[in-house]
Amino acid sequence: MHRTPITLDDVAARAGVSPKTVSRVLNNEPNVRNTTRDAVLAAALELGYRPNRAARTLAGSRSFLIGHLHGRADRDYILSVNEGIHTACFQHGYVLLPEPLLDYNEGFVRRLQQFLQTAPVDGVVLTPPLTDHDPLLAFLAARNIPIVSISPEKVRKSIASVYIDEKEAAIAMTQHLISLGHKKIGFISGPKDHGASHLRTEGFYEQILKSGLKREACPQAQGDFKLKSGAIAANEMLETHPDITAIFAANDAMAAGAMTSAFKRGLSVPEDISIAGFDASPLGEALWPALTTIKQPVNRMAMAASLWLISGALARTEQPLRERFDFELLVRASTAPSREN
Amino acid sequence: MHRTPITLDDVAARAGVSPKTVSRVLNNEPNVRNTTRDAVLAAALELGYRPNRAARTLAGSRSFLIGHLHGRADRDYILSVNEGIHTACFQHGYVLLPEPLLDYNEGFVRRLQQFLQTAPVDGVVLTPPLTDHDPLLAFLAARNIPIVSISPEKVRKSIASVYIDEKEAAIAMTQHLISLGHKKIGFISGPKDHGASHLRTEGFYEQILKSGLKREACPQAQGDFKLKSGAIAANEMLETHPDITAIFAANDAMAAGAMTSAFKRGLSVPEDISIAGFDASPLGEALWPALTTIKQPVNRMAMAASLWLISGALARTEQPLRERFDFELLVRASTAPSREN
DNA sequence: CTGAAAGCGCTTACAG
DNA sequence: CTGAAAGCGCTTACAG
Structure with missing residues (x-):
């Protein structure tokens, strides 16, 4: 599976620094001299280094997993949202996990628990109708799981969201x-x-x-x-x-x-x-x-939502993030001047 | 995120055996006395133990990730296949990763490489038209990535598949x-x-x-x-x-x-x-x-395909696995006796 | 049939 | 600004 299992230590050796310093650079931590940073980045690039997700997850506190919890919605819509999230994740070394939550009553708790246990996501994107499922929101909040809702029906003060008018x-x-x-x-x-x-x-x-x-x-x-x-x-x-x-x-x-x-x-x-x-x-x-x-710019909305999760912007701000997107009027062949004209 | 981070060591202590023995039981390895096995299983159950995927991946050779590579196909079909794979994965502690591969030419190699690097899947499910994309099949074969195709157009001697007549x-x-x-x-x-x-x-x-x-x-x-x-x-x-x-x-x-x-x-x-x-x-x-x-029983076909990957049945057999599923004639309202009758 | 030791590739404290 | 040590929770050899 791995052709050339290049590790962080390899990069460190190549750049002539300690593994810890490489780690700092990779995670955009402060307190690294610019020349050092550049040397590390260069070494990583030359070696074609890719961090090992499992190792990062095990040692650290992030899983690099973003979940998309969705209910019974239009299937094209679900897939479009998946695509938007996937694009954002792909660019940042994250992975999208679509999770259907079709049982809105008792079952969703057990199901969600099992999901979070095998896949401890760093955050979830919610689409309607789950955006307005109070027990679900409470469940996630109790576990401090970051949430971004796409087009929620009700605006909630504590939850980030993207929407159109x-x-x-x-x-x-x-x-x-x-x-x-x-x-x-x-x-x-x-x-x-x-x-x-x-x-x-x-x-x-x-x-x-x-x-x-x-x-x-x-x-x-x-x-x-x-x-x-x-x-x-x-x-x-x-x-x-x-x-x-x-x-x-x-x-x-x-x-x-x-x-x-x-x-x-x-x-x-x-x-x-x-x-x-x-x-x-x-x-x-x-x-x-x-x-x-x-x-609706579903793709861009989903990308924005997941980027908040990925960048940690959500954790950093006090006031809930919120962004309105522009819709587009697509005039095609089914509308024409009135016959009464 | 983790409420009670119960580890394998906890289970071992509770069952009065070594961690290695717990590992054996969890992985269904042979050479464990039945009474020992039962004790371990009981301890795991009582403690509500869930193995840590990241740790298993880092230490072992499996990622517990199944990819679904798909191209530009009917979106409902794609989602149905996702659901089938997801069901099988969910039951076995695996995770489904849907991966759109829309560039059938040059781009797919880079894309696939990046995908496999951040997500070293244990196997992939292929749906049309990717089932018949020769460069892709060659790429995967070169990396020894197990494949199951759903409804491939051409039957290939070396690739497992599920299909209907x-x-x-x-x-x-x-x-x-x-x-x-x-x-x-x-x-x-x-x-x-x-x-x-x-x-x-x-x-x-x-x-x-x-x-x-x-x-x-x-x-x-x-x-x-x-x-x-x-x-x-x-x-x-x-x-x-x-x-x-x-x-x-x-x-x-x-x-x-x-x-x-x-x-x-x-x-x-x-x-x-x-x-x-x-x-x-x-x-x-x-x-x-x-x-x-x-x-077509798309759901069942997708489940069967991913179960071959999960169970390792694919790696074990010499002859390519192949299973035909029964279709169903759904008579609804759009057909009726001929007006000429 | 069972276990003690080492190690997977990172990050977390901690020290300087 | 940088690094040495320990450890995340498992599995891999290896020994008995």
Whole structure:
């Protein structure tokens, strides 16, 4: 497995210093003369030295492991987050450990305990819905495990997080539709208990009213983020409000369902009706026409979250770290000027 | 992080034996008296002992790490494989490391080298398309890294693999459609260079001929496994062969595309036309009507693959391990008796 | 069948 | 600013 097992001692010998000094340089500790530091770095580079993670873990207090605890979420989303964390870890000699925590009740404690025992992570990234699982947060806090949440539903004073402004994003999409001349727009909302879904709904109606459109002309239907619920919601909506010229769904899957219903009713997209989603899922990209949607920089958000963990920034600050990321309005083929124009 | 850092020495003291004996028991080594073994096991259990992975790795020759090298494949598939490997690892104190290898050319060597240096895995699970990436296989073989491939396109004499009989699965689906009275069935095949796609096509036409149906009545169109290609293929097919009553696509995404085209043409599914897919993707389940498809036991296949790695079965045998898994025909709402019946 | 000694490759105190 | 010693918790030879 190891071709040339170069150790820290080899580097020390090569650089003409003690092992301890090499260790200092590698860990960016202070109190090393610059010339010494350079000599060590040069020696390490020449030898192609790579620190042994197991040895560092055993001797020290870090494991160089970052966990991603996730529940039952969109699988593409989970994988995207994994990729972002992985990128950050890879660059810093850390390793990503994805850990599904599907039992939200009793089982999660035993499972988490076993996970932490075989893999004592230096920190965890949390994604919804685990970002808002109070017993889990308490469990981690009790063990002093650093946490960064991605897009938590509720803001918690003590937990670092990265997020986008969901409401502003919904407003941007609504404005996009309005600027295309749409005046009667249906909205398909997500699950009631989903915080982001709430904010999206809020943003939609806020912009509708702000633009002087009539609220009654813009029906709302409730979905559950799944494709089928979007199809059903759109179908009912087109039945009761046949004059709507656009539908905005709170996620891509429901938008895809809405598209299906439009097709079934003989409507063309976007000629007869514009359809917009939210989340920039691969599904929305694969659709035909491709879905206009909102894109979160999931990768960059996940990278930022894990970098806080890796750099120890989290441990250093008193006030909880928090960073807002910009969303992106992806205008694709599923939205076009209103047929009423 | 550690609440009660119970060590092997603690267990030894409690059981009244030497640390070496505890080590023997934990590693299932021979030459331990049964009473001794039981005493050690009891002591370990009472103390809630968990071996320290870092220490075992540093002292021994195992890392307790299993890698999943994957390329650009269906993301749901990747995640399902991860889950299967994770389950097996979790039960045996191993850890899963997913490693995306997206650069199939020069870059993969450097990347893989860095990966193996920070994470010297005890073995890797390969999924398509990496299962058939010769330079990668050579690289791994040169370093004596145990490999298990899941559904490789080509069977390689020296590499262990798990798979399903793709051709038989296609035959089963074809027979399902024929038994519903369909006599004119279109087939949408996958990418030319995809081995499994070939086998599915082969199975389809073999069963068509075997059942006495006319080959000319069963058009074939080429897709690329993406939704849009299925939509285009189906659209052309319905143009040139308006009398077909069923479409069988070589994967779910293309079947979803075909469904879209059917809707756009005012056809009902399954009343006017039956549509079948392959792979049991979440997309196919979400569709409305839900897609009849072929399900591979991806989870079990991934578990089996990683267990070979974990148990060391791979190192012990001379002849390459190989196991065929049974597929499942999932009859859902998208297929029904032919309208010609 | 069992154990005492040495060592894996680092970091932690501690000393200077 | 730098280093010598001890130790992290296991497994590897080796001995008996």
